[in-house]
Amino acid sequence: xxxxxxxxxxxxxxxxxxxxxxxxxxxxxxxxxxxxxxxxxxxxxxxxxxxxxxxxxxxxxxxxxxxxxxxxxxxxxxxxxxxxxxxxxxxxxxxxxxxxxxxxxxxxxxxxxxxxxxxxxxxxxxxxx
Numbered sequence: 162x163x164x165x166x167x168x169x170x171x172x173x174x175x176x177x178x179x180x181x182x183x184x185x186x187x188x189x190x191x192x193x194x195x196x197x198x199x200x201x202x203x204x205x206x207x208x209x210x211x212x213x214x215x216x217x218x219x220x221x222x223x224x225x226x227x228x229x230x231x232x233x234x235x236x237x238x239x240x241x242x243x244x245x246x247x248x249x250x251x252x253x254x255x256x257x258x259x260x261x262x263x264x265x266x267x268x269x270x271x272x273x274x275x276x277x278x279x280x281x282x283x284x285x286x287x288x289x290x
Contacts, residue, residue, distance in 0.1 A: 167239075168221035169249040175214050177202055179223060183242045188227065188235035191215070 171179065181197050182189060189197075195211055198204045215236060218224040225239045240248070258264040266275075266283075275283070 167223065167248055169245065169252045171218070171221065171223070172214075175218055175223075177204075178214055178218060179238060179245070182224070182236065182238045183245075188237040190229075190233050190235055192233075194236065 177198065178194060181194070191208075191211070194215070195206075195208065198206055198211060215224060219226060223239050223245070225237050226234050227237065229235045238245075254260060254262065254265050258268070
């Protein structure tokens with residue numbers, strides 16, 4: 162990916178666009194995005210509004226744009242849904258817990274010991290990395 166820091170915090174409207182793109186095979190044109198948002202999602206958004214949301218997602222590093230053979234722009238997600246959720250979780254832990262997984266888990270568990278099954282699942286995850 163580029164050196165631009167990905168911004169994982171997105172609005173509900175931006176999320177609608179991303180969720181649509183993640184479900185698709187290949188990219189979508191502006192016209193296809195507009196039809197989805199206005200017909201399927203029942204939004205009554207003008208072209209300028211949709212273009213603003215797309216531009217924000219591009220600026221956040223979440224959408225990439227290419228030209229198809231018809232010289233139209235095609236919009237693609239810059240990462241999979243799973244990659245997005247992993248980045249979102251990393252940002253959350255970095256911002257609220259100073260990047261400390263220990264601080265996060267301590268808060269999450271309420272300072273209590275984890276049960277054996279949860280502890281074993283965490284060990285497996287940590288060993289995978």
